[in-house]
């Protein structure tokens with residue numbers, strides 16, 4: 001249902017009438033509805049349109065929506081199954097015809113602005129499959145709980161993005177030799193609706209910005225990027241916390257220092273330089289914290305679903321994906337006996353650098369009863385996932401403990 005507000009921000013009479021028809025009754029205190037407020041029943045149904053109904057809604061202002069792992073079974077994540085992480089509100093005006101991207105900052109020779117049509121015409125197009133994983137994916141595993149969304153393990157996707165290389169744009173603009181960082185700016189709205197505040201504005205060191213796979217993209221899985229995921233333009237940087245992949249992209253600043261936008265401060269997307277005790281307070285300074293860069297090695301089982309009932313003694317196919325930030329995955333192993341013995345899995349090469357890799361194997365559950373399947377990936381440098389929850393940190397980032405599913409043979 002399309003609901004509209006009058007100029008003062010109150011629901012129009014026609015919208016109230018349409019809601020009453022849909023509900024089969026009037027909203028009793030309709031005259032008391034706050035400004036810009038959409039009654040719950042209408043907000044949810046309308047707003048998550050196009051998404052799989054089994055996604056887990058953590059919150060709707062802003063939208064934080066997680067994917068159950070069995071829904072991540074596709075080789076390329078379809079849009080309807082992609083998790084959503086918004087820090088603010090989706091922009092209200094997104095016109096593909098008037099949208100522009102400005103490149104500015106201390107370290108550009110001159111500020112330059114491109115229309116979407118310019119970008120498409122001037123630069124070569126590239127398509128890559130890229131893993132975007134929220135830095136806080138797995139946060140709910142940490143004890144004590146930290147602030148931030150209590151994600152399970154489903155704040156990750158690997159979709160196919162099409163656009164132009166950021167390095168081609170920066171080359172066209174001309175950057176100075178003192179450039180060390182880039183920072184993005186998007187057109188989303190701060191939760192306070194204060195136009196002077198940004199919901200998030202993060203970035204990466206210039207070397208990561210200039211990699212081949214760093215895209216300024218307008219397509220996701222072969223179609224326009226949907227509104228939730230950054231329509232009409234997005235910075236896409238695989239292998240690093242997904243918070244560096246700026247949605248609703250309107251400006252990129254080339255900086256002569258580490259970018260200092262929203263969510264670059266405090267302990268946001270940072271971890272302590274040395275281990276801290278769970279729950280310990282750490283001064284939020286550069287001396288104690290480092291910015292998260294490449295994400296750690298990780299894997300998941302996407303088939304079967306945890307809780308499935310399987311015939312004993314019968315061969316069962318297991319499959320899933322594995323990824324390791326900037327690195328590739330060297331091996332994936334599974335265990336059905338709580339980690340006593342491990343079985344090596346078939347592992348495919350990635351479609352391109354920074355894409356996840358698919359693995360599969362066959363197991364047999366010998367007799368009736370309860371089992372767990374554990375999966376563990378090892379990256380090209382020989383670093384494996386920890387069996388237990390890794391180092392606690394105040395932001396609850398980087399939980400890459402082995403994934404486990406429960407199975408019953410019956």
Ligand SMILES: Nc1nc2c(c(=O)[nH]1)N[C@H]1C(S)=C(S)[C@@H](COP(=O)(O)O)O[C@H]1N2
Pocket residue numbers: 082083084085086087088132133134135185186187188199200228229230241242243244245246247248
């Ligand atoms: N402009 C803008 N870009 C953003 C965000 C945001 O709130 N605003 N959220 C970031 C975070 S924290 C994550 S994890 C990813 C989520 O991408 P997705 O919603 O497409 O899955 O987008 C990143 N880019």
Ligand SMILES: [Mo]
Pocket residue numbers: 085133134135136242243
């Ligand atoms: Mo995130």
